[in-house]
Amino acid sequence: MSEHANLLRRHRAVMPSWMALNYSDPIEIAGGKGARVTDAEGNGYLDFFTGILTNMLGYDVPEVRDAVERQLATGVVHTSTAYLLRGQVELAEKIARLSGIPDAKVFFANSGTEANETALLLAAYARRSDQVLAMRQSYHGRSFAAAGVTGNRAWTNLSFSPLDVHFLHGADRHLPQFAGMSDEQYIDACAQDLRHVLATATGPDVAALIAEPIQGVGGFTAPPDGLFAAYKNVLDESGILLISDEVQTGWGRTGQNFWGMANHGVTPDMMTFAKGLGNGFAVGGVVARGDLMDGLPALGISTFGGNPISMAAANATLDYVLDHDLQANAAKQGGTIIDGLRRAAERLPIVTDVRGKGLMFAVELADPRTGEPSPPLAAALMEAARERGLLIGKGGLYGNVVRMAPPMTLTDAEAAEGLGILIASLESVSDAAIDGEHGGSLPTRSNE
Structure with a gap:
């Protein structure tokens, strides 16, 4: 049994069933530096959700x-x-x-x-x-x-x-x-x-x-x-x-x-x-x-x-x-990412909205055949991004939104890297949705 699978088994035995976990195979964050984290099995990620907007400066900040x-x-x-x-x-x-x-x-x-x-x-x-x-x-x-x-x-x-x-x-x-x-x-x-x-x-x-x-x-x-x-x-x-x-x-x-x-x-x-x-x-x-x-x-x-x-x-x-005037950095890096996502969305039929301000932005997803909010597409996008080395979050009234809030210390290179992974992940999920691999309608519960 893998490290993550064993910890998940123990988690389910003692933690409430209503505690939502990200991903079909949940991961443990074991280390971090700056905007990057490493899981318990040694995989590295760029973190665009930062403990639900909590690690505002990133990880292992010397001043803190x-x-x-x-x-x-x-x-x-x-x-x-x-x-x-x-x-x-x-x-x-x-x-x-x-x-x-x-x-x-x-x-x-x-x-x-x-x-x-x-x-x-x-x-x-x-x-x-x-x-x-x-x-x-x-x-x-x-x-x-x-x-x-x-x-x-x-x-x-x-x-x-x-x-x-x-x-x-x-x-x-x-x-x-x-x-x-x-x-x-x-x-x-x-x-x-x-x-x-x-x-x-x-x-x-x-x-x-x-x-x-x-x-x-x-x-x-x-x-x-x-x-x-x-x-x-x-x-x-x-x-x-x-x-x-x-x-x-x-x-x-x-x-x-x-x-x-x-x-x-x-x-x-x-x-x-x-x-x-x-x-x-x-x-x-x-x-x-x-x-x-x-x-x-x-x-x-x-x-x-x-x-x-x-x-x-x-x-x-x-x-x-x-x-460090991180407000200005949030405006700069967020503008780069939001503008890039909006340009990509023009050719992605699963994307119904790209919204946000600064380093607080989201992509809303819908079934390209019906136009209905699609939680499965949001879940698929989270998985696709994780596979490519990016952690993002989920939300929305209908559970069909992926939301992101990278560290406010995000660099130009990290913003470009994250944007590239997001676009590649959206393209992959969109292609699969057009081929009929992802579907779904309104959920009974949305995860944070």
């Missing part, structure tokens, strides 16, 4: 490793937020300054799910309401409340939620009622629909709208720039708060702005973050207006939020992003 080792050398791996934590204060100062939120304060947790739970709690208390607006096709985490504001049935386990949630349009222009609309017309239609929801389906004290500027698990779908500005104009009329879920879009990844919501010309009341900030170390959090953050009357701590090791890694990661 050295910061962590310096903290380890002190002997203090953990103390809890019941003590002053220098690294926590330093990181909060940086994030508050970068957020653009007036009088901002920061609370650290361990994940995006925890961050979103905290933001929802802050909003619910501030507005004395359990009513929340969220976006169709969204994903905000696996906990009770976070799943409740997730607008994708494949990722929600229960029909009820601790929150009273109403879902809005914004990233669903494929629906027939929006066909042929310009960006301006679509934004206006969505804003009018929001007004109608507030007039018919909610009470007068809605707490917040929580939204991803670009939907991650949703397949990197995004509204046209300006939609959230239009939404905020409506929200402000009733004092409804805006929470931007920046777990995947933060830190300059879109190439256009440091925060995804800034692409809409909007400063939200709160932003949540996680994933890339720790470059693999667990860290998440909320940055919010000081009055909102200070508003909770009960005591609170986070046992592992602000952990000295995670704070050392996060401070070093954020400093690296700023010192």
Whole structure:
């Protein structure tokens, strides 16, 4: 039995069946350097998914490793937020300054799910309401409340939620009622629909709208720039708060702005973050207006939020992003790859859309015979890319989207290499689909 097959057997014996694994023959990542990883059987790959957007700088980054080792050398791996934590204060100062939120304060947790739970709690208390607006096709985490504001049935386990949630349009222009609309017309239609929801389906004290500027698990779908500005104009009329879920879009990844919501010309009341900030170390959090953050009357701590090791890694990661202007690199490399994919898509009948901003891009696939979303084609493309030495991810409401977020340190040569593998893989899968080797319709479940 191979190394991977033996580990898969052990995995299935003790891990939940609902933990999705990539590939028909799952692999273990055993080593990494820069944008490249090696599996347990010695195969090397260029990584275009980076632990679901988490290894933002790539692997084995000296600046991050050295910061962590310096903290380890002190002997203090953990103390809890019941003590002053220098690294926590330093990181909060940086994030508050970068957020653009007036009088901002920061609370650290361990994940995006925890961050979103905290933001929802802050909003619910501030507005004395359990009513929340969220976006169709969204994903905000696996906990009770976070799943409740997730607008994708494949990722929600229960029909009820601790929150009273109403879902809005914004990233669903494929629906027939929006066909042929310009960006301006679509934004206006969505804003009018929001007004109608507030007039018919909610009470007068809605707490917040929580939204991803670009939907991650949703397949990197995004509204046209300006939609959230239009939404905020409506929200402000009733004092409804805006929470931007920046777990995947933060830190300059879109190439256009440091925060995804800034692409809409909007400063939200709160932003949540996680994933890339720790470059693999667990860290998440909320940055919010000081009055909102200070508003909770009960005591609170986070046992592992602000952990000295995670704070050392996060401070070093954020400093690296700023010192090396990785936002500009994301714009450059992402532009190269997205433009190349769009040119190739013109001759590939399985590709219905190439979309993205910066180093956050996706390819949507459909059966060339029927035009229906095709999860099998997405799975086949993942396999074809892996065979050629490239790791990519999957998502989308129907599971028919491959999505990619390479390290923000990606070089010109690596961008060209990855693009070449993607195009070769798409050509192979497209040829097979035309020959009838891949088919399929809507899935019952989509994998991240």
